[in-house]
Amino acid sequence: MNTRGLRSQLKDSVPVTGLCPQAGPYGVQDSLRRGFSSVKNELLPSHPLELSEKNFQLNQDKMNFNTLRNIQGLHAPLKLQMEYRAARQIQRLPFLPSSNLALDTLRGTDDSIGFQDILNDPVLSEIMGDPHIMTEYKLGVL
Amino acid sequence: MALSNVLEPAVSGFNFENSTRNIVLENGSEEGKIKAPKPMKTGTTIAGVVYKDGVVLGADTRATSEEVVADKMCAKIHYIAPNIYCCGAGTAADTEKTTDMLSSNLTIFSMNSGRNPRVVMAVNILQDMLFRYRGMIGAHLILGGVDCTGSHLYTVGPYGSMDKVPYLAMGSGKLPALGILEDRFKGNMDLEEAKALVSDAIHAGIMSDLGSGNNIDLCVITKEGVDYIRPHRESLYNYKRQAKYKYKPGTTPVLTKTVNQLELVHETVQMMETAGSS
Numbered sequence: 001m002n003t004r005g006l007r008s009q010l011k012d013s014v015p016v017t018g019l020c021p022q023a024g025p026y027g028v029q030d031s032l033r034r035g036f037s038s039v040k041n042e043l044l045p046s047h048p049l050e051l052s053e054k055n056f057q058l059n060q061d062k063m064n065f066n067t068l069r070n071i072q073g074l075h076a077p078l079k080l081q082m083e084y085r086a087a088r089q090i091q092r093l094p095f096l097p098s099s100n101l102a103l104d105t106l107r108g109t110d111d112s113i114g115f116q117d118i119l120n121d122p123v124l125s126e127i128m129g130d131p132h133i134m135t136e137y138k139l140g141v142l
Numbered sequence: 143m144a145l146s147n148v149l150e151p152a153v154s155g156f157n158f159e160n161s162t163r164n165i166v167l168e169n170g171s172e173e174g175k176i177k178a179p180k181p182m183k184t185g186t187t188i189a190g191v192v193y194k195d196g197v198v199l200g201a202d203t204r205a206t207s208e209e210v211v212a213d214k215m216c217a218k219i220h221y222i223a224p225n226i227y228c229c230g231a232g233t234a235a236d237t238e239k240t241t242d243m244l245s246s247n248l249t250i251f252s253m254n255s256g257r258n259p260r261v262v263m264a265v266n267i268l269q270d271m272l273f274r275y276r277g278m279i280g281a282h283l284i285l286g287g288v289d290c291t292g293s294h295l296y297t298v299g300p301y302g303s304m305d306k307v308p309y310l311a312m313g314s315g316k317l318p319a320l321g322i323l324e325d326r327f328k329g330n331m332d333l334e335e336a337k338a339l340v341s342d343a344i345h346a347g348i349m350s351d352l353g354s355g356n357n358i359d360l361c362v363i364t365k366e367g368v369d370y371i372r373p374h375r376e377s378l379y380n381y382k383r384q385a386k387y388k389y390k391p392g393t394t395p396v397l398t399k400t401v402n403q404l405e406l407v408h409e410t411v412q413m414m415e416t417a418g419s420s
Contacts, residue, residue, distance in 0.1 A: 112250065113246045115155050119154065120154045
């Protein structure tokens, strides 16, 4: 159940990835690629669920690892996180959609269906990034 | 079409890109504020009762879109599993999609484990799903079913709250329906009594609430199987068209007729270089 281990969450902070989204490689506003910025847009999410949804999988994993650590000791989440790291590296090229099958099997989400499987499936996306630019961005050369 | 401003692959799930634009539109113009279109609500009366051999669920069949009746024969009792059915009140699309996903998840579970799903599992999955979206998914549901542990009736609210009771009513017409249920419910009723009780409760909701109306559907779930009675009681006010409203051919008189012959003067073919992208 999702509510277990909530108390152990209190000390950890939720990574707020909403701040400074427009920063480019030099740490300032990347107008060429992200457009003009507005202070309000960067500080406040416009939808109450936006941040919580962006970080949902991260928070779930954190909560589960904390519970596992409390029950079985430090070794259990360490071993699991090593496997997650390995599974996360099995990806196709940056501009192609990856199935993430190994990661899904490890997480246990391969036998459940949620809104992330029905809505906005990246396989059916109508726009595609330019392969050269996306690969260069991934390698940090851009 | 490959866009050069897309640096990371698209994220699946809910897309919040337009929420800033929507807020600006709603608060924007001073003269007439632009209102967002309202979703179709079911404006319902749904009820459920546990009787001797199982569960009886009932629902009306009207779906409203603000003041207009959008659907006169809406099916509000949704299939979840062969032994579990769910009545949904609230936003029509939300109840449909949520119950569909719940049904898919339970089917995968029964394929994986070879067992029939239990009603508590459905309730737990729903609670997790609805709490995650903090009430933004407007689904007020009554789940009823018979499994290996007995007959159960649960209600799940849009924020993830749950209640397990022997008789229930939800929706905009729930207060009149609850009145009938509180008055005449007793434990271990037999089938005909239970069906009459649920039917009368829904009828009270239909009579006293504007958002409920038309026919009454019933669903009887027992260990042996399911009896989906649609409709159980039809409304007396079935609006049938009084006359045909099609126009006969020749109703519109033709006043004048002019014919212009187009002549083919000149024909050329030109090859074009289309701007091809990867």
